[in-house]
Amino acid sequence: MGEIITVTSGKGGVGKSTLSANLAVGLAQAGKKVVAIDFDIGLRNLDMILGLENRIVYDVVDVMEGRCNLSQALINDKRAKNLYFLPASQTSDKNILDRDKVEKLLEELKKEFDVVILDSPAGIESGFEHSIFLADRALIVSTPDVSAVRDADRVIGIIDAKSEKAKAGQEVQKHVVINRIKQDMVDKGNMLSVEDVLSILALPLIGIVPEDENIITSTNEGEPIYYNEKSSASKAYKNIAKRVLGEDVPFMDISVKKGFFGRIFG
Amino acid sequence: MTLFERIFGKKEASASKAKDRLTIMLAHERADCAVPYLDDLKRDLLEVIKKYTQVRDIHVKSENNQNVDMLEIEIQLDK
Numbered sequence: 001m002g003e004i005i006t007v008t009s010g011k012g013g014v015g016k017s018t019l020s021a022n023l024a025v026g027l028a029q030a031g032k033k034v035v036a037i038d039f040d041i042g043l044r045n046l047d048m049i050l051g052l053e054n055r056i057v058y059d060v061v062d063v064m065e066g067r068c069n070l071s072q073a074l075i076n077d078k079r080a081k082n083l084y085f086l087p088a089s090q091t092s093d094k095n096i097l098d099r100d101k102v103e104k105l106l107e108e109l110k111k112e113f114d115v116v117i118l119d120s121p122a123g124i125e126s127g128f129e130h131s132i133f134l135a136d137r138a139l140i141v142s143t144p145d146v147s148a149v150r151d152a153d154r155v156i157g158i159i160d161a162k163s164e165k166a167k168a169g170q171e172v173q174k175h176v177v178i179n180r181i182k183q184d185m186v187d188k189g190n191m192l193s194v195e196d197v198l199s200i201l202a203l204p205l206i207g208i209v210p211e212d213e214n215i216i217t218s219t220n221e222g223e224p225i226y227y228n229e230k231s232s233a234s235k236a237y238k239n240i241a242k243r244v245l246g247e248d249v250p251f252m253d254i255s256v257k258k259g260f261f262g263r264i265f266g
Numbered sequence: 267m268t269l270f271e272r273i274f275g276k277k278e279a280s281a282s283k284a285k286d287r288l289t290i291m292l293a294h295e296r297a298d299c300a301v302p303y304l305d306d307l308k309r310d311l312l313e314v315i316k317k318y319t320q321v322r323d324i325h326v327k328s329e330n331n332q333n334v335d336m337l338e339i340e341i342q343l344d345k
Contacts, residue, residue, distance in 0.1 A: 146284050153292050161303065189279050196285045200292065 002033075002110040005117050005244065006135040008159075010151030012122030014143045015179040018215060018225070019207075019237070020119035021049040023139075025226040026241025028083035032114040035074065038088035039131040040121035041096060047087050051222025052077065061089035064101040070108060079227070084113070097130045106134050124158060132162050137173040137244075139206060143180045144192035149200055152176070156201060175206035177240065182211045183254045207240035209233050210254045301328040301337070311339070320344035 007020045017038075024036035037060060038046035047053040058073035063086070077083040089096065109116050120131035132138065138159055142152040156174060160166040178194050185191035194208055212233035218225040225233050232254070239249045301307075308326050315321050322342040329336045 146288050149288055150291060150295075154295065157296065186281070189281050192281050192284050192288075196281065200285070200288055 002113045002116050003136045004106060004110065004134055005115060005137045005139060006120055006131050007117065007139050007141065008120040008128065008132065008155055009122065009141040009148070010124065010153075010155040011142075011148045014141050014148050015177075015209070016122070016141050017046045017049050017119050018219070019139065019141055019177055019179070019209075019240070020046055020117050021224045022226045022234075022237035023241055023244065024050075024083055024085075024115075024117050025077075025080050025224050026238055027115050027117075027244065028077070028080040029226075030241060030245060031082065032245075033082050033084075033112070034080075034115045034117065035084040035086060035109055035113045036117040036119065037086040037109075038119050039097075039127055040088050040119065041127055042088070042090060042092050042094050043121065044088040044090055046119050047085070048222060049219055050077065050085055050224060052085050052087075053222070056087045059087045059089040060105070061091060061096055064098070064105055070105075095126055097126065099130065099133070102130045103134060124155060128155075129162050132159055133164050135159075135163060135172055136165065137175070139175055139177055139244075140201070140203065141177045141179055142197060142201070144178060144186075144194075144197055146192075149192065149197055153201055156203060174203050176201055176203045177207040177209065178205065179209045180211045181208055181254060205251070206243050207236060208251055208254065209236040209240075301326075304328070311341075315341060 005023075007016050007023070009016050020036055024034050028034045036046060036050070038044055039060075041061070047056060052075050055075050058068040060073070062068045063070050063073045073086055075085045075087070077085060106116060118131045118135070121127040140152050140156055142148045159172055159174060163172045165172050176198065178197050181194065182191055186193045194205065198205055210232045212225070212231055214228055214231040215225050215233055218228055225231055226237050228234050235252060239252065242249045304326055308324050311326075312321060312324055315324075320343060322344045324342070325340040327338040329338060
């Protein structure tokens with residue numbers, strides 16, 4: 001049976017879809033059979049980050065409503081052969097997901113795939129609940145700013161309340177990914193550090209992603225940053241994928257690697 | 267980090283301000299949602315009590331002092 005990993009954050013725009021896409025690519029490259037599902041109904045985005053927007057015929061709601069087969073809706077990535085993608089529906093009715101139908105679909109996918117990655121919508125409404133209630137594991141993304149950390153804390157507080165696994169007395173694994181760290185600002189005391197965020201959220205860390213302009217160009221081109229091997233963000237996502245697979249990878253030292261200040265004073 | 271703190275320390279400590287503000291805010295917010303099932307509990311209680319008598323309102327408050335977690339339930343009956 002496959003594992004369901006939900007990528008969530010509370011606040012929007014902190015990098016959920018970018019993490020979902022790159023984690024999906026990373027796990028697929030490691031030989032896992034992966035399906036990434038965009039759960040942000042009405043605001044489809046993961047398709048463009050993966051560069052698969054032109055291949056969409058059916059979406060996740062079409063599958064759940066029986067308008068097509070699962071295999072008709074799944075898009076197989078050409079670069080990462082083990083990666084499949086199921087797009088969000090663009091309907092404006094965000095309450096269209098039905099709990100029983102979500103469960104049926106996810107149970108079916110778990111039989112076929114090693115990993116099911118759910119890219120959750122921002123917020124704590126029904127879309128979020130649908131993406132979390134069957135999760136085996138949650139990755140909570142936050143940037144080092146007060147609003148993102150606050151929202152992440154709130155989401156962490158309600159994951160267990162919405163999770164079937166937690167209701168059955170089991171633990172939903174929760175890990176934090178800290179995104180868009182600018183180490184030179186941290187060094188000057190002008191940005192919350194990784195340690196600051198972790199001490200507030202009180203959860204184990206699974207990844208630190210440095211601020212990286214290459215993300216913008218890679219999103220422009222529809223090619224996940226994972227493939228841009230020279231970029232620091234790519235390295236960070238690679239490490240996250242390895243840690244998700246249980247490898248013990250040391251956290252990279254962004255203070256030395258990044259920027260002028262790191263080199264002089266690091 | 268420490269070198270910079272020593273040089274610029276007091277002037278540019280916006281990160282530590284952020285941390286303090288967050289810590290205080292979250293201590294407050296966490297207390298509010300310490301009992302995530304509060305609304306469901308209230309609804310269920312209301313239904314049970316309605317079987318026996320008329321209820322005006324129910325207040326459920328969670329409290330914790332040191333090692334005792336408590337739920338305080340106040341049921342206002344209709345006259």
